[in-house]
Amino acid sequence: MTSAPRYRPAWVEVDLEAVRHNAALLARLVAPARLCAVVKADAYGHGAPEVAMAAAEGGASLVAVALVEEGVALRAAGVEGEVLLLSEPPPSAMEEVVRRRLTPTLYRHDAIAATARAAKAAGRRVRVQLKVDTGMHRVGADPGALLELARAVLAAPELELAGLWTHLAVAEDPHDPFTDEQLARFEKASRELAGAGIEPGTLHAANSAGAIAHPGARYDLVRCGIALYGHLPSPALAGHLAAALGSLEAAGARPAGAAGASEPGRVEGLRPVLSWKAQVHLVRHLEAGERPSYGRTYELARPGMIGVVPVGYHDGVPRAYGRAGGEVLIGGKRRKLAGTVTMDQVLVDLGDDCSVRPGDEVVLIGRQGAEEITVPEWAERLGTIPHEVLCGIGPRVPRRYLDRPG
Numbered sequence: 001m002t003s004a005p006r007y008r009p010a011w012v013e014v015d016l017e018a019v020r021h022n023a024a025l026l027a028r029l030v031a032p033a034r035l036c037a038v039v040k041a042d043a044y045g046h047g048a049p050e051v052a053m054a055a056a057e058g059g060a061s062l063v064a065v066a067l068v069e070e071g072v073a074l075r076a077a078g079v080e081g082e083v084l085l086l087s088e089p090p091p092s093a094m095e096e097v098v099r100r101r102l103t104p105t106l107y108r109h110d111a112i113a114a115t116a117r118a119a120k121a122a123g124r125r126v127r128v129q130l131k132v133d134t135g136m137h138r139v140g141a142d143p144g145a146l147l148e149l150a151r152a153v154l155a156a157p158e159l160e161l162a163g164l165w166t167h168l169a170v171a172e173d174p175h176d177p178f179t180d181e182q183l184a185r186f187e188k189a190s191r192e193l194a195g196a197g198i199e200p201g202t203l204h205a206a207n208s209a210g211a212i213a214h215p216g217a218r219y220d221l222v223r224c225g226i227a228l229y230g231h232l233p234s235p236a237l238a239g240h241l242a243a244a245l246g247s248l249e250a251a252g253a254r255p256a257g258a259a260g261a262s263e264p265g266r267v268e269g270l271r272p273v274l275s276w277k278a279q280v281h282l283v284r285h286l287e288a289g290e291r292p293s294y295g296r297t298y299e300l301a302r303p304g305m306i307g308v309v310p311v312g313y314h315d316g317v318p319r320a321y322g323r324a325g326g327e328v329l330i331g332g333k334r335r336k337l338a339g340t341v342t343m344d345q346v347l348v349d350l351g352d353d354c355s356v357r358p359g360d361e362v363v364l365i366g367r368q369g370a371e372e373i374t375v376p377e378w379a380e381r382l383g384t385i386p387h388e389v390l391c392g393i394g395p396r397v398p399r400r401y402l403d404r405p406g
């Protein structure tokens with residue numbers, strides 16, 4: 001996508017075939033519910049238009065983003081399918097929302113009125129969804145306000161109520177009973193509309209964790225982000241995913257587009273989509289007792305080699321990753337970061353290995369030979385979730401798209 005020349009040897013590789021595989025797998029897992037591919041935050045740093053198109057090819061029915069701006073960018077890049085906005089746009093944005101055929105999520109009367117006005121001005125009927133807060137307490141209408149909001153939507157002939165949804169707060173903990181509590185509140189809200197003769201349209205509640213670990217949360221649609229990118233939201237869900245794959249195997253299902261990639265009857269799990277690579281910029285020899293980088297916090301116990309890698313905290317290697325014992329792969333081996341991560345570079349302890357040369361491949365995330373550094377490994381070291389690691393890879397790192405091999 002990038003036309004400006006890039007000189008720094010650091011890049012992200014995005015495997016679009018893996019996106020298709022993951023979308024196809026998730027779509028099968030949750031069927032008859034449909035799959036919404038969550039591509040907010042530039043598809044968690046993977047590139048929203050590319051991921052949106054690959055996810056649709058894999059079997060996603062629609063995509064979701066957080067901001068009007070993100071929806072506009074998808075349309076400008078040629079994405080044609082339904083785009084759901086996960087937060088209520090400001091009333092001043094509704095003309096743009098209507099013009100770009102985005103589906104707004106609404107939970108306040110002024111936003112409903114603004115959408116109706118914009119729809120009327122455009123002479124078009126606009127699909128909208130209502131969001132009810134069942135315990136996340138971030139955005140969405142109070143359950144007690146929902147019926148009046150739905151009546152307001154129905155009272156506007158320009159608006160079509162296309163969905164009712166909520167968001168789960170603890171779905172990544174399969175044992176937390178609050179998910180069931182939220183689902184009960186959601187179903188109560190939906191029954192209340194039905195009782196008033198209002199058809200709420202598509203019902204949805206699940207993010208990736210909900211889709212994988214809580215079959216009762218799938219309803220008509222699931223909204224998957226992190227799983228689409230090939231990662232579990234939490235290691236606690238590994239057993240749930242394995243069980244779900246097992247039931248697909250038992251049903252004789254095969255993931256689409258994986259011909260030849262899997263043994264007969266075996267369903268391949270999620271494939272990581274993103275790798276992060278660079279090349280060694282410089283190699284230098286330092287004496288014992290030298291302390292490279294800011295603050296001089298890291299001391300070489302013995303004389304040894306240091307590699308300089310041209311990515312830093314602006315690019316998404318947090319200073320905390322160095323302090324937490326973060327590693328990269330060079331020459332098929334794990335190497336520790338040496339000293340403080342800087343804005344544009346990290347230093348790597350190569351020990352007594354004199355074989356590393358400028359230009360050698362560095363893997364920050366992904367495979368090299370038999371070794372692999374995963375997004376969950378980063379997340380664990382940093383005390384965060386895979387989402388934040390992926391979103392943290394900065395816009396200064398160019399994305400390269402890998403497609404069907406050959």
Ligand SMILES: *Cc1c(COP(=O)(O)O)cnc(C)c1O
Pocket residue numbers: 038040086167206207208209223224225226227233387
């Ligand atoms: C980000 C988001 C999702 C996707 O969450 P994942 O954990 O990445 O699957 C789903 N729904 C809403 C409302 C979100 O904001």
